[in-house]
Amino acid sequence: MKHFKSHFTFSKEQRNGIFLLLILIVIFQCVYFFVDFSSNNVQVNQEELSKYTKEIDSLRLVKLEESKPKIYPFNPNYITDFKGSSLGMTNEEIDRLLAFRKQNKWINSAKQFQDVTQVSDSLLNRISPYFKLPEWVTNPKPKTNPTYSYNTKPKTYAQKxxxxxxxxxxxxxxxxxxxxxxxxxxxxxxxxxxxxxxxxxxxxxxxxxxxxxxxxxxxxxVKTPKAIQKINVNTATIDDLVTIPHIDYDLAHNIIEQRQLREGFKSITELNKVKDFPVNKIKIIELYLHFEKEK
The missing domain is CATH 1.10.150 (DNA polymerase; domain 1)
Structure with a gap:
């Protein structure tokens, strides 16, 4: 214990020194809190400050512009209630446009859009640059004379x-x-x-x-028809029949089989009863056939 107490025992000179140090600390603290060391003659570069202020303002405007809803090109004929509202149109203006479109009519210009909807000039000037109308409206192709003048009126046999x-x-x-x-x-x-x-x-x-x-x-x-030798369907063989367009061996066999059951064909319409006969080609097949009873 004696050794422990010896660390807190000071001489008179040491106690005076510690007391003086405490007084100095209190004095400096008071000076720090109560004395104003700032100078009223601070020099400011007004040109640099102006540049800095303008830069801050421009960055603020850019940020505000980015935060605004973006408008992309659109066809004014397909404006919905939501789209019109986001563009700044009133309900009445949107209703006029929708009523116009219900008549199956189309907006073909910014002026026509304003005439129909009755939007203000300021709103039209703001949104009309984004109108995307069909190519044939914005860039119509010039009419050209056709190379050929098509004839549609039937001619007489002599004129053909x-x-x-x-x-x-x-x-x-x-x-x-x-x-x-x-x-x-x-x-x-x-x-x-x-x-x-x-x-x-x-x-x-x-x-x-x-x-x-x-x-x-x-x-x-056809004024000069090709000369052909027609085939008698009632005497023709399978090999004869397959020379006719649209008749193959299976169909030729069916024709002869049906011919035997009928004891001959009297007209082209009876061929419609033959199995797999191409009815849509009957007029072409008829060109190559005649119907003469076998003697």
Whole structure:
């Protein structure tokens, strides 16, 4: 214990020194709290401060602009209630647009949009740059004179051109017959010497619809038909029948079998009863047949 107490025992000079130190500490603390060391003559660079302020303001404006809802290009004909509201349109303006569209009418310009909806000039100026109208409205193509003037009015037999001598360029004057179809017609015609037997053979040209065939036959007809030897269906063999378009060996066998049951055919319509007979090709098959009873 004696050794422990010796650490807290000070001489008179030491106690005086500690007391003086405490007084100095209190004095400095009072000076720090109660004396103003700031200078009123602080020099500020006004030019730099102005630049800094402007930079802060521009960054603030950019931030505000980014926080605004973005508008993307849109077709004004398809504005919904939600879309119109987000653009700043009133309910009445939106209703006028929807009523206009219900009549199956279309907005084709910014002015027409304002006429229909009655929006203010300021709103129109703000949203009209984002209008995205169809290409044919904003950039209509100039009308050009067609290369060919299509003929649609049927001609008389005397006025019609011969289908067996018509050129591809002449055929292309028919509406619906372009370069591809005209070349297919010529190719089909040239498969056998003499060309077409009758107009109905156009139905065998790949891709030609009955409507286009009708337009062709309004302007063209077979005037010099290919000469053929018709086959008597009541005496023909299977080998004879398979030479006719659209008749294969199975169908030829069915025809002869039906012929034996009927004791001969009297007309082309009776062939409709033959199994697997191509009814849609009956007019073409008829070109190659005649019906003469076997003696």
């Amino acid at each position: 051109q011969d289908l067996n001598t018509a050129t591809a360029q002449q055929l292309q004057k028919v509406n619906g017959v372009g370069k591809v179809f005209s070349e297919r017609i010529i190719k089909y015609r040239n498969k056998s010497a003499g060309g077409f037997i009758a107009d109905v053979q156009l139905l065998d040209v790949y891709g030609l619809t009955p409507e286009v065939v009708e337009k062709i036959t309004n302007q063209f007809t």
